[in-house]
Amino acid sequence: MNRRNFLKYVSIAGASLGLSGCAVKQFSFGPRQRKPNIIVIFADDLGYGDIGPYGHPTIATPNLDRMAEQGQKWTSFYAAAPVCSPSRSALMTGRYPIRLGTDESVFFEWSADGLPTEEVTIAQALKNAGYATGCVGKWHLGHLSRFLPTNRGFDEYYGIPYSNDMRVDPNMKVAKDVNFRESATLEKMRNPENRKGGWVPLMEGEEVVEYPCDQTTLTGRYTQRCVDFIKKNSDNPFFLYMAHSFPHVPLFASEEFSGKSRRGLYGDVVEELDASVGRILDTLHEQELENDTLVVFTSDNGPWLSKFEQGGSAGLLRGGKGQTYEGGMREPGIFYWPGRIAAGSVVMDIGTTMDLYKTFCSLACAKTPDGVQLDSFDLSPALFGSGSSPRKTFFYYRYREIYAVRHGEWKLHFITQGAYRQGEPKTVHNPPLLYHLGHDPSEKYNVAKDNPEVVEEIKQIAKEHSESFVPGESRYKKRFDWKDS
């Protein structure tokens, strides 16, 4: 038995035989026998129920269907927050946003702060382990140079710095050939008419390269960038973070997809994302990289329900964006790695975007940062079929408080609130509400009275968690003084 076959066998059996777990895991089944590539495809405001594998009846997603059929579908996979910046900060660091000070709001075009620069992003961790790193799409963790992807562990960046309904910051660096000052006057931006989409800048590295960004071609351009990145790095391990700008409103589809879906514009946009997923998977296949690459598909938070037909659907889950009901934070979670992940497998255990940090570090033999309290679990046992997810508990934070806690199948709500940007009436529940998410995934039946010992146990878990650390200072206080809304 030569060394290559020996290692392959070890890897299949999952036994370490004296090798470190990490050393074993770096050997995948593809022809290159190297550290695996990692791709995260991250949608924006996509609901749990918005794609075929999660039951949407009128949005056609043949590529995501294929990804789930040939990969693994998680049915309890969570974003770490029900809104954008906190959710993304947790994905990047493997930590609850409350530790980072990014939990309270989202960054705006007038924000003068970002994800704390002392945090070690997953891109930095993987870069330190020899990975080429690329970020394509929406960032939303600070748009000043020191907060941008190229200063946070990514070799390259192409995308919009925050949400696609935001405007430009007149202080931003601008490429020489962009006629920026003319269209970005404060006067123009203060006109509400000019906020109806299309006033977000497109960046390359740390410079604005297009303003206003043409959003109709954005998904296609992101996809091309990603295809190029994969091809360019086909001979060395890479980490690609592909953060789509959609289906966050305002919605734009390309000419090819406009008017094609039964679901209207929202469906057109999601079907274009699906086609993009197909191009990524096809590129991996063409480059003979599919057996060397883990692809993860998920989203940053639930659907923006108050946008009516332009908002998505959380399927059978209650609530949406901004809420700590399941619909606000539970997301599609599809893991794809032919040869390593069992085709058509379904995982009902708990996983979160924070867990990607340790999972990726484990697969990549990357060092996790010293002296940092991670809120991350290595999901490998569940992904590769050797066991269950190590995560048993999840805290649903909103603003700076624990609104709810999931522990096993139980979920205890201390606070709930209404739909995002619809007044959001906040209700404190004393006694708290208890739901069994296994029996009652739609959070309809409060069973607190019948299970007082469960209520007490979860209250204690929340108390111990809160007392175990000091929240980070809010990162939403530093602002440029031109803010006008």
Place this chain on the structure above:
Amino acid sequence: MNRRNFLKYVSIAGASLGLSGCAVKQFSFGPRQRKPNIIVIFADDLGYGDIGPYGHPTIATPNLDRMAEQGQKWTSFYAAAPVCSPSRSALMTGRYPIRLGTDESVFFEWSADGLPTEEVTIAQALKNAGYATGCVGKWHLGHLSRFLPTNRGFDEYYGIPYSNDMRVDPNMKVAKDVNFRESATLEKMRNPENRKGGWVPLMEGEEVVEYPCDQTTLTGRYTQRCVDFIKKNSDNPFFLYMAHSFPHVPLFASEEFSGKSRRGLYGDVVEELDASVGRILDTLHEQELENDTLVVFTSDNGPWLSKFEQGGSAGLLRGGKGQTYEGGMREPGIFYWPGRIAAGSVVMDIGTTMDLYKTFCSLACAKTPDGVQLDSFDLSPALFGSGSSPRKTFFYYRYREIYAVRHGEWKLHFITQGAYRQGEPKTVHNPPLLYHLGHDPSEKYNVAKDNPEVVEEIKQIAKEHSESFVPGESRYKKRFDWKDS
């Protein structure tokens, strides 16, 4: 080119070349080159969202997942009524229940009537075309001998004659070895304690063979009967109607499945149904019949929501059993026929259980009854990928009225009502409510004001339909006088 290959080519191309459409279709791709077998697996009160392919997060249905992945998932497939007997009468006849007089209620143990005997059931039509016909499971179209399956086109019958929450009719024929009179006294049956499940009779042919029926082993026994039927008929075309008694309440799972699901007892029961589906598909594979057999999986109506955790979920659809919102009548609809139906295909067109009548007759070269107005469309173009579903319009009947009409993606509600057996407040809408089911599958946004011409068009369609026939006389008036509830 020999005759066999010639016909295969014709069948693939879908061209008739002078042969009748029927003659072409009888040739399937399996080794036997004969008329295809047909199996309908019919669940009871299963919701649109209750299985993996339609997005349930805590019920594991690996066999239905496989059936959808290797077959075809319909996302707008309807039962013809939101409650049991009307729905089943439509499946059996390809006609709206209002034509049959079966629309107003459901049959009870004191009912002295049934599906009109002059109606030609799909079993009769297929039997006339040379099919062996078997019925296993819940019937619910009349429990007196002349209404039972063996007098309505089926060679054999094994199952319960109506819902599993009903009691015995003391007038029924009983097998010699069954101690029936002792346990079936009116006094015992009048005791509400004795209604808590388990007081339904099990029949073989036209005789009660077990009373009270042990429901814990019912799914397994049905499955074994079906496996035996398939094996017995492996050399001639057969039609098997497998109508499960669950997940209608009261719920019973076998020892093997009890307590196994994350969804509680409801999940246990559905997971046992899923395992049953697996056994059927495995049997077809073992018997080398899978390329010769069309298998259809669907349900009779939506989830019984007022049963709380013991009722199912319609997923993202509004409403449930007894209602004419989508959740009451739209069902999982999975079609499986390896070699004929494209694996992993998804159909978003409209189909109904009534359409199975013409579809099956077409596949089987069976004659449809003369002089009978069928409400059935041959779904073959959509099933086999040559075109779209011919059905464009669907009437949602409740009691003896049209409550709603779907026409294309539009749905107009004239009347809506509350959850089944929860008071069911009825609301007449004048002007009617208009929803776009493509854009708004959850029926949230009434867009009647913006689309007055659509409202008028659908009103006219409903009027013409209603004026085109005389409703059948109600079949729920003849009763035994021992009725006591």
